[in-house]
Amino acid sequence: MTADNGDTAVIEVRDLKFHYGRKAGASLVLDIEEFLLKKGERMFVYGPSGCGKTTLLGVVAGVLEPVDGIVRILGQDLTELSAARRDTFRADHIGYIFQMFNLLPYLSVLDNILLPVAMSKARRSRVGSQAKAAATTLAEHLGLESRLDALGGELSVGQQQRVAAARALIGGPELIIADEPTSALDTDRRTAFLELLFEECNAAGASLLFVSHDRTLESMFDRVLELPDINRVKTLA
Amino acid sequence: MIIRLSLSSLNSRRLATALTVLSLALSVALLLGVEQVRTGVRESFSNTISGTDLIVGTRVGQLQLILFTVFGIGSTPANISYDTLEKYREHPAVEWAVPFSLGDSHRGFRVVGTTEEYFEKYRYRRDRGIRLAEGTVPKRILDATVGHQVARELDYQVGQKIIITHGISGAPGISDHDDSPFTIVGILDRTATPIDRTVYITLEGMEAIHEDGPPTLSTGPPPTATAVQEPANPSVEDRAGPPAESITAFFVGVKSRIDTLRLQREINTDESEPLQAIIPGVALAELWRGIDMADTALKAVVALVVLVGLLGMLISLLSTLNERRREMAILRALGARPKIIAILLVIEAGLLSVAGVLLGLLLNYGLLAGAQPIVERAFGLALPIRAPNQFELMALLFVIVAGVLAGLVPAFRAYRNALSDGLAMKV
Ligand SMILES: Nc1ncnc2c1ncn2[C@@H]1O[C@H](COP(=O)(O)OP(=O)(O)O)[C@@H](O)[C@H]1O
Ligand SMILES: [Mg+2]
Numbered sequence: 001m002t003a004d005n006g007d008t009a010v011i012e013v014r015d016l017k018f019h020y021g022r023k024a025g026a027s028l029v030l031d032i033e034e035f036l037l038k039k040g041e042r043m044f045v046y047g048p049s050g051c052g053k054t055t056l057l058g059v060v061a062g063v064l065e066p067v068d069g070i071v072r073i074l075g076q077d078l079t080e081l082s083a084a085r086r087d088t089f090r091a092d093h094i095g096y097i098f099q100m101f102n103l104l105p106y107l108s109v110l111d112n113i114l115l116p117v118a119m120s121k122a123r124r125s126r127v128g129s130q131a132k133a134a135a136t137t138l139a140e141h142l143g144l145e146s147r148l149d150a151l152g153g154e155l156s157v158g159q160q161q162r163v164a165a166a167r168a169l170i171g172g173p174e175l176i177i178a179d180e181p182t183s184a185l186d187t188d189r190r191t192a193f194l195e196l197l198f199e200e201c202n203a204a205g206a207s208l209l210f211v212s213h214d215r216t217l218e219s220m221f222d223r224v225l226e227l228p229d230i231n232r233v234k235t236l237a
Numbered sequence: 238m239i240i241r242l243s244l245s246s247l248n249s250r251r252l253a254t255a256l257t258v259l260s261l262a263l264s265v266a267l268l269l270g271v272e273q274v275r276t277g278v279r280e281s282f283s284n285t286i287s288g289t290d291l292i293v294g295t296r297v298g299q300l301q302l303i304l305f306t307v308f309g310i311g312s313t314p315a316n317i318s319y320d321t322l323e324k325y326r327e328h329p330a331v332e333w334a335v336p337f338s339l340g341d342s343h344r345g346f347r348v349v350g351t352t353e354e355y356f357e358k359y360r361y362r363r364d365r366g367i368r369l370a371e372g373t374v375p376k377r378i379l380d381a382t383v384g385h386q387v388a389r390e391l392d393y394q395v396g397q398k399i400i401i402t403h404g405i406s407g408a409p410g411i412s413d414h415d416d417s418p419f420t421i422v423g424i425l426d427r428t429a430t431p432i433d434r435t436v437y438i439t440l441e442g443m444e445a446i447h448e449d450g451p452p453t454l455s456t457g458p459p460p461t462a463t464a465v466q467e468p469a470n471p472s473v474e475d476r477a478g479p480p481a482e483s484i485t486a487f488f489v490g491v492k493s494r495i496d497t498l499r500l501q502r503e504i505n506t507d508e509s510e511p512l513q514a515i516i517p518g519v520a521l522a523e524l525w526r527g528i529d530m531a532d533t534a535l536k537a538v539v540a541l542v543v544l545v546g547l548l549g550m551l552i553s554l555l556s557t558l559n560e561r562r563r564e565m566a567i568l569r570a571l572g573a574r575p576k577i578i579a580i581l582l583v584i585e586a587g588l589l590s591v592a593g594v595l596l597g598l599l600l601n602y603g604l605l606a607g608a609q610p611i612v613e614r615a616f617g618l619a620l621p622i623r624a625p626n627q628f629e630l631m632a633l634l635f636v637i638v639a640g641v642l643a644g645l646v647p648a649f650r651a652y653r654n655a656l657s658d659g660l661a662m663k664v
Contacts, residue, residue, distance in 0.1 A: 020657070058660045063569055084574055091572020096660065098570070101563045104242075106249030118238050119572050153249075179660070 008075055010175050010207040011037035011060055016069035018059055028067075029055050031232040035225075037175075042198065042208040044218045047227035053211040056227065057177050060209065061094055062086035074174055092122035095168025095206070097178040102164030105153030109144060110135055112152050113166045116173075123171025131170075138166040142196055157184045161193060169200050176201055178210045182217065194220055239577065243584045246564070250557060257553045258592045264546035265597025265636060266604065268539050272629050273605060275532055277620040281362070282528075283521045285430045288360030290497045292520075293317070293325070293334075293504055294486035296513045303520035306337060306486050309347045309431045313339045316483035321510055323479075325489065330496035333358055336484040338443050341401050346387050348401050348436045350443030350481070358490060361430050371395050372423030378441045382423035386433040397421045401438070401446055429619060440480040489514070543636060547643050550589050554582065554647040558654075565655055575655040579648035586644020590637045598625075598633075 013035035019026040029052045037043050047053055058064035059071055062078045063086075071078045074093055078086050090096075095116070103112045113135040117124045127134045139145055142162040147155060155163065161181050168176050178197070182190040194217060201208050210221065218224045228234070247254045286307050294302045297314040304310045319336070326334045335358055338350035356367045356374045372395040375382050381401070383393055393399070398418040419438060427433060491497050497516065504514035565578050602622065609620050625633065 054661050061570065061660065063660050084576075087569075087572050087574045089572075090570075096570040098567070098660070102567065104245075104564055104567060106245045107242075115571055 008039060009036045009072070010039050010041070010074060011035065011209065012070070012072040013060070014070045014072075016059065016071065017067045018055060018064065019067060020055075028233045030059065030066075032056075032069075032230050033232070035230060037207055037209055039174075040205065040207055042201065042220075042222045043210065044221035044224045045209065045211045045227050046213060046215050046218065046224070047211075047231075049213055051227050052231055052233070053213075053227055054179055057096075057179050057209070057211060061096060061177060062090045088120070091116065091120035093173050093175060095170075095173040095176045097161070097164045097168050097176070097181040099180040100157060100160070100184045102167070103152030103155070103160055105151060107152055108148065109139070109150050109152065109155070109163050110148045112163055113139065113170055116167060117171050120171065123173065126172045127170065135166065135170055138170060138200070139163075141200060142166050158186075158189050158193070161185065162196065165193075165197050165200065169204055169206065172204050172206070174206055176206045176208045178208065180212050180214075181210075183212065183214060187216070190217060191220075239581055239584060240588075243581055243588060246561075246581075247585060247588065253553055253557070254589065257550045257589055258596055260549045261546040261590065261593025261636070261640070262596035262600055264539075264542045265594050265633065266601040267542055268632055268636075269597065269601040269625065269629055270604065271535055271539050272626070272632070273601075273620055274618075275535075276626065277618055279525060279529075280621075281429060281619055282525060283518070284362040285521070286359070286361060286517045287363050288358065288490065289488045289517055290491045290494070291489040291501055291504070291514045292486055292517055293321075293489060293512055293514045296511045299513070299515040299520045300524060302486065302513060302515050303517060303524060305339060306488075307431065307517065307521075309339075309435065313485055316485055317487075317510055317512060318483050319479050319481050321507075321512065322484060322487045324509075325487075325504070328500070330491050330493070330500045332490045332492045334487050334489045336440055336481070337486045337488060338440055338481065339485045341443065341446060343381075343387075343399060343401050343436045344391060346384075346434050346436050348381075348438060348443070350438050350440045350484075352440060352480075355437075355488070358488065359432075361428055361432070365428070367428065367432060368426040370424045370426045372421070374423055375437055375439045375442065376422070378439060378445055379419045380422045380439060380442065381419040382425060382437045383421055384425050384433040384435045384437075385427040387436055388421075388424045393421055393424070395421055395424060399436075401436070401442075429613070440484065444481045543632075546593070547590075547636070547639050550586065550593075550640060551643040551646060554586060554589075554644065555650070558582075558647050558650060561651075562654055562658065565651055566658060566660055569655055569658075570660055575652045578655050579652040582648040582651050583641055583644040586647075587637070587641045590640025593640070594633050594636055 013032055016030055016032045016035070017028055018030040019028045035056075045053060045056075055064065059066055060073065062071075062073070062081070065083075066079060069079070073089070076089065078089065081089060103109075104115070107115075110132070114131060117127055117131045124131065136145070136148065139148055142165060144159060144162055144166065147159060152160070152163070161184070164181065168178075176197075181197075182193055185193060197208070198220070211227075292302060292306050294306065295315045295317050301311055301314065305313060316338075322334055322336050325331055333354060335352055335355040336350075337355070339347065341348035353374050353376065359367050369382075370385065372382065381399060387393065398420055400418055419442065425432065489500070491500060501514040501516065504512050568578055568581075569575070605620060605622055609622065612618050612620055
């Protein structure tokens with residue numbers, strides 16, 4: 001990994017081509033010349049449903065393998081890594097928040113938050129022996145202190161999203177990726193959720209890549225990008 | 238970690254998990270039960286007679302000889318002469334030889350004429366001898382000692398008089414020897430073998446039934462009027478000459494096991510009379526092979542039941558797979574490799590199988606402990622509570638292995654989903 005100076009992009013995507021499936025002739029979903037996220041930056045990416053937002057996040061997270069191009073995260077080109085190494089890299093450096101159903105419904109809130117610590121050695125060593133304390137602190141900041149022992153499935157959607165944020169943040173990953181995490185929330189709750197998320201990202205020094213089809217929140221971000229503008233694939237039905 | 242996830246996930250689907258485990262457990266319990274009954278039957282079967290090295294009778298084939306001498310089944314073949322018994326008693330290889338005569342019945346039970354030595358030498362279940370519950374073995378001409386079941390079914394007591402019918406038919410009266418009633422002098426302990434259904438008398442007593450009129454004695458007073466009303470019951474020693482003209486068979490114990498085969502050959506080639514000597518163990522094994530055929534079908538049915546149990550588990554795992562795609566995507570986002578997700582499902586299948594086998598064992602031994610006394614009383618079948626035998630252990634291992642292998646099917650599907658779904662949340 002390259003030095004962690006201010007110039008290093010957290011995400012650097014170049015000449016990316018991606019399509020689902022292994023067939024060579026399949027139609028592309030993404031064709032992006034350049035996409036950059038700087039350290040500490042909070043970026044808002046929007047676009048209509050089906051334009052490839054989730055797909056882009058999958059590529060950036062190393063779950064999906066591009067057909068062509070470079071996907072450099074924290075200076076590490078994911079396309080050079082084996083699938084297993086990419087999975088480990090994701091566990092170590094990326095926190096991911098889904099649109100909804102983020103939690104394993106049969107685990108407690110605390111256990112849900114602690115999952116990344118259990119799965120990643122790097123994140124485990126960053127929280128040290130204080131994993132539980134770190135989880136509790138995060139939960140307190142996010143207003144979840146009274147629900148730590150509840151099961152994931154027993155929470156309201158708003159609480160679930162906050163638990164998902166805590167889980168993404170624990171162990172201090174450098175990059176937080178959020179895929180429409182507010183779309184299941186009421187309008188007034190969205191702002192509150194985002195404020196909490198920003199606060200914790202700031203505290204942890206994490207960069208944030210946030211996608212949504214809904215532009216009402218864009219004013220709160222450092223940078224706003226319309227995916228169809230950079231994606232040369234036009235597949236809007 | 239993975240195991241904890243599996244356990245929590247299974248726990249969250251408690252009802253489906255419990256039903257899957259239960260159906261597996263029932264099939265496992267059935268599998269064990271069938272095998273226990275089978276080995277129990279075979280054990281008590283092959284232990285019907287032990288300690289006897291040869292059974293000698295006329296040439297009717299080994300199966301028939303063992304059937305009528307040990308199991309009391311089949312028609313009685315021609316007799317062999319008593320002199321033959323006497324001859325082999327003197328044989329240097331022979332330790333003991335006891336006569337065994339059939340041909341009469343008492344209310345449907347076989348009557349066997351033999352000597353006191355029979356009760357000393359006969360062994361079943363390896364080394365158990367015949368024991369008396371009450372009274373003595375038959376010593377005098379009109380003495381009878383009855384088996385446990387005879388006494389129980391006919392409600393007989395020591396001292397009671399009974400009539401022995403000539404021939405095997407159960408219908409009384411036609412050829413009853415009204416004038417020679419036997420007296421019950423003893424009741425045998427339960428053996429759970431055909432001995433329980435046998436009435437034992439002396440050889441002389443049997444001879445007496447077949448003679449016309451009351452037993453004749455060469456010594457002692459001629460029959461008087463009082464003696465006819467109250468027939469005399471002289472001791473067998475009072476009779477002159479050999480106790481019988483002929484007998485049905487005799488049992489032989491050899492001095493040294495090594496001599497068994499040589500003696501068998503010698504008897505089989507005896508030129509004075511057509512004889513056949515059989516080794517009980519060999520004959521029982523041959524008989525068992527014939528009976529064992531039916532049990533292959535039973536085994537096939539049990540195998541199917543186990544298969545259905547495993548299929549049930551497979552279906553249950555596959556049906557939850559779709560609703561668990563979300564769970565899989567979460568784990569993927571957290572950095573779980575597709576392999577881990579596949580292993581998760583294999584572990585779940587393994588846990589279900591192990592739980593099924595353990596619960597099945599518990600159910601089986603619980604039922605066995607409860608049913609054992611009832612089965613013993615009703616069928617005279619001893620079902621020992623024993624550790625699983627090698628076949629059973631193999632079968633249990635097979636269930637677990639097959640369960641894990643069945644888990645590979647949903648695991649493979651989950652693996653493919655994990656690769657193709659990406660992080661899209663399929664709802
Ligand atoms: N797992 C998948 N397999 C095949 N095609 C997919 C898969 N996921 C998404 N797609 C397709 O890729 C395109 C982009 O989808 P997606 O990235 O989910 O869009 P967005 O998140 O912007 O709504 C859509 O046309 C969608 O049908
Ligand atoms: Mg999407």
